Amino acid sequence: MEPPFPDRESTFEAFARHVSRGKVAFFEKAGLDLVAGEREGPFYRDAFSGRSFIDCHCNGGVFNLGHRHPGVVAALREALEHLDMGNHHLVSGHRAALAARLAASTGGQLAGAVFAACGSEAIDLAIKLARGSTGRLKIVSAQGGYHGHTGLALAAGDPQYRDPFGPNLSGFEQVPFGDAAALDAVVDDTTAAVVLEPIPATLGIAIPPPGYLEGVARVCAARGALLVLDEVQTGLGRTGRMWAHEHEDVVPDMVVTGKGLSGGLYPMAATLVTPELFAFFDTRPFVHVSTYGGSELGCAAALATLDVTEAPGVLERINAVSEFLASAFTGLPFELRRRGLMMGFRFDRPDGGMTAARMVYEQGVLCAFANNDPSVLQFLPPLVLTDAQVEDLVGRVRRAFE
Ligand SMILES: Cc1ncc(COP(=O)(O)O)c(C=O)c1O
Structure with a gap:
């Protein structure tokens, strides 16, 4: 093209x-001059030089399956022959099929799905539903986390993203991530929900201490607050499990998914909720309506994405590649933060992640630093690299730092 x-x-x-x-x-200051041209598998090709980059930015997981995965492209092509976005007011088998499939991915515990066109919108709905169903106002989230750019999602994030736009909405509080005691001190019987990423990407792929989520779940249960997990980046296999919260023994009340659910081809996000919360909509089916949420074309892309992600051996492969990369990066000048292929390189210098983004870019690897902790380079390779592509990636990363 x-x-x-x-x-x-x-x-x-x-x-x-x-x-x-x-x-x-x-980008000019950072020395990143890429104009994305053709793209396929893990690669972006620069539109003018033809240089290829391995995409380890993946837009936070949008490109979990690489670019233009053939299975997802085929499903979307087929859908375009017969469908359009659909009308969200009507009953749709395609939407029901995707919701059922997502419910099954949680072992049936989150049986209801509310679709959205982006992660922020799905977080907004989670907060609305938490408040609507508990009758409480307070929302507790983590400092340095990121939940999106829209009203309630923005209000749960850091001041730097919302201060330019006026005072925050009332009822929002933030606590340090990874500290269950700090959470225990603010969650009370006015708290509607605790909203957390299992591993906050923007905070620098911060891996919490073992048992953290279980501790959070205990605090929530004791105070009658709901636990909302934002798995927009951590979900869909990224951490070596389908959902990152499966690494601990917790059952959240809601899970928010997005990014990778699109297959990189059609926007799709969803809030997955327990049957009890789902009942809120029984008498108010039109209280939350999203014109583009759950587009039927997107359902086709998302179902094909789940086919790939849930195929036998895929999670095992993600964990094996993770182990391989960990040993291949031994001796390089950073602390490797890692759960599955959710990885961060943490440097001692406060701007080390920024510098590293340029260094890996020069070797043809596309990565971003963590905006709320620039000492960390986010490293999110596609989940479906071949052995040869893994070797290629290791070579490029080692050359960048040696
Ligand atoms: C963890 C997390 N939650 C929510 C969002 C918001 O998603 P979207 O940009 O699709 O609205 C993002 C986006 O980067 C995210 O990383």
């Missing part, structure tokens, strides 16, 4: 003029 502009300079200029001057200034 021909790029829309003839060269890198005119692409950057048009982007700066019409999309974002700030992003262009940032």
